[in-house]
Amino acid sequence: MGAEKKGNWWIWRVFWILLFVTAFEVVLGILKVNEKLPEFLVYDTFLGLAWLTHIFIILTIFKAAYIVMTFMHLGDEKVTLKWTILLPAFILVPYLLFILLNEAVYTYLKI
């Protein structure tokens, strides 16, 4: 996709990927509210979140990767620029999330 960028075919390919993944997520959401999903997806948790939530997050990161790498052309930039932008995001955001959501249990304690 990156090397021979003649024409616009690769743009439309990413569009269809994004569209189908989004449609899949919406269908999952609708099935969840109509209670037509297997129970373990909605009620069993892993690291505090339901399995269905993990699926949503993974699909969202998948979409985000496609948008950043192809639409924003980050995959075509020099490798140094690519990692200068991605590494701080990959380190800082999960780190802050981890601290915030883990330490937040103190709000349940009564002093």
Added chain:
Amino acid sequence: MDEALDEALVKDHKPAWKGGDQPYEASYGKLMMWFFLITDTLTFSAFLAAYGFSRFKYPEVWPVPEDVFTHFPFLQGEHPLLFVALMTFILIMSSVTMVLAVNYGHKMEKNKVILWLSLTIVGGCLFLGSQAWEWGHFIHGDRGGIETKNEYVVHVAEGEKLSSVYELMDIDKYSDDSSLKYFGLEDLTSEMQEGFDQQNINTLIEQLKVKPSFNIRKANKQFLTNEESIKYLNKNATKVIVGANLYENEYGHRLFADYFYFITGFHGFHVFSGVVLLIVILINVIKGTYERRGHYEMVEKVGLYWHFVDLVWVFVFTFFYLV
């Protein structure tokens, strides 16, 4: 066409990190746009993390988005998540048209750039209009809710299916003055007398006694029978809430509406500023500024901002509407 861009970036071929001029081989403008996008990413991550924290502090009573966002313009009935899916589609489409505009910019095809940039602006405006409609409908309210003494919000149901306050009181939800009719008001100035809230609750409880098929769904999503509902409301109900504002909302916890307004509003502000920037760049393209300059890199930089806006929406859509 790349020669002009190369001339714009003066190249000094010492090794990168040894003082070579362009270790990233990207212009100052593009680097600064990326830098800004990283900071904005951190800002939105902070907001979404705060939302996650608040949402999981109240896991049982937090509203279920598929119950709240069931509306669709011009259609009656319940269509959970469909309008939000449409908004996501509009924004993804506008991202695609933006990439096409950037692509044609690289090839210096001015007319194609104008076409695809204009379509991107149309997509952005459609999204803004949709978000405005969503806000309007959110503020107006859907089912109505009843606040209880511990500040939980309970909802009217029919058996095991959510209904609405309007159905219970036999008012047409889609009429323009449905809220006024519910409260028995003449106009918006004739409210807030002493005992107004209690009177509404009493009317509602009387109606529950007359219509045994209706009951209450508690804040923790548990359905009560008709008799249990009457007892529960008599003991706990304080007022009927219709619609939403920053202080109280009919969907559930106060923070739900607060976060909805703040996060989607902040994102919508980014979309709006993106549309303004796109219009400015479009005017420059039409005037031929970039033809004279020899490269369309400005279109690419604005494209980066626009894709960032789409990216944020993908995350907001997941964490607000799906999780």
